Amino acid sequence: MTLVTLADVLKPALREGHAVAGLVTLGWEDMRAYVAAAEAEAVPVILQAGPSCRDHTPLPVLGAMFRHLAEGASVPVVAHLDHGYTAEDCRIAIDSGFTSVMFDGSRKPLAENIDETAAIVEMARAAGVSCEGEIGFVGYSGGEGSAGTDPDEAEQFARQTGVDAMAISVGNVHLQQDKQGGLDEDRIRAIEAVTQVPLVIHGGSGVPVAQRRALAHGSAICKFNIGTELRMAFGTALRSAVNSDPDRFDRVQILRETHTPLVAATRTVLQAFKGA
Numbered sequence: 451m452t453l454v455t456l457a458d459v460l461k462p463a464l465r466e467g468h469a470v471a472g473l474v475t476l477g478w479e480d481m482r483a484y485v486a487a488a489e490a491e492a493v494p495v496i497l498q499a500g501p502s503c504r505d506h507t508p509l510p511v512l513g514a515m516f517r518h519l520a521e522g523a524s525v526p527v528v529a530h531l532d533h534g535y536t537a538e539d540c541r542i543a544i545d546s547g548f549t550s551v552m553f554d555g556s557r558k559p560l561a562e563n564i565d566e567t568a569a570i571v572e573m574a575r576a577a578g579v580s581c582e583g584e585i586g587f588v589g590y591s592g593g594e595g596s597a598g599t600d601p602d603e604a605e606q607f608a609r610q611t612g613v614d615a616m617a618i619s620v621g622n623v624h625l626q627q628d629k630q631g632g633l634d635e636d637r638i639r640a641i642e643a644v645t646q647v648p649l650v651i652h653g654g655s656g657v658p659v660a661q662r663r664a665l666a667h668g669s670a671i672c673k674f675n676i677g678t679e680l681r682m683a684f685g686t687a688l689r690s691a692v693n694s695d696p697d698r699f700d701r702v703q704i705l706r707e708t709h710t711p712l713v714a715a716t717r718t719v720l721q722a723f724k725g726a
């Protein structure tokens with residue numbers, strides 16, 4: 451059993467100067483490949499169930515899948531709820547065996563975000579579960595724009611909520627299909643100067659790999675969420691498996707062929723975050 455909390459993997463990452471990947475899962479095929487890749491790289495991994503994942507599969511099912519994979523894994527595995535929008539989302543995840551919950555109050559006014567996040571930290575802590583909060587809204591490619599994190603607000607948020615990890619908005623954008631974006635390093639430095647909490651970058655797929663590597667090793671950013679990049683790798687592998695034989699209809703046969711390419715793509719992602 452190597453199921454651990456978010457704090458269990460982020461504290462050493464902060465101390466030793468590396469980062470852990472928060473990998474966005476959509477189902478059994480990708481979560482299984484992510485764990486295989488983490489084992490091959492001998493690094494911990496955070497399996498994340500976000501809104502579209504739990505629209506498709508109920509949280510109690512996802513919790514059982516994450517825990518089953520963790521039980522057989524040779525590396526630490528975190529079962530993490532990504533973008534919980536209500537206390538109820540977080541409560542269901544905790545009841546479903548998740549070891550970490552993210553509460554996203556970043557669209558709310560500061561005082562409300564702090565109050566609601568603090569209450570969820572308290573609920574999570576009572577259950578032995580970690581909590582990630584978000585301060586400064588991270589926008590979506592082709593959708594809502596971002597609101598950059600104010601360092602003073604980040605300091606207040608970290609101090610008053612007691613979160614184990616703090617997601618920040620520093621030029622990152624969700625759902626980017628290329629790596630043309632870059633993070634505002636001055637703003638990152640200003641935030642890490644005023645708080646000791648491990649920092650999280652959502653929308654990691656849009657961050658150039660060289661910058662991921664540099665910040666993983668030389669900043670308080672300890673968690674990069676990666677979704678789009680690996681969903682694209684999975685989609686490419688799936689399309690090629692479907693097209694390779696028009697007569698084939700058994701989906702297990704087809705999906706089996708996504709495993710090796712997805713493990714390879716995931717290993718490449720994990721390598722940038724690894725410790726020396």
Ligand SMILES: [Zn+2]
Nearest residue numbers: 533624652653
């Ligand atoms: Zn996110």
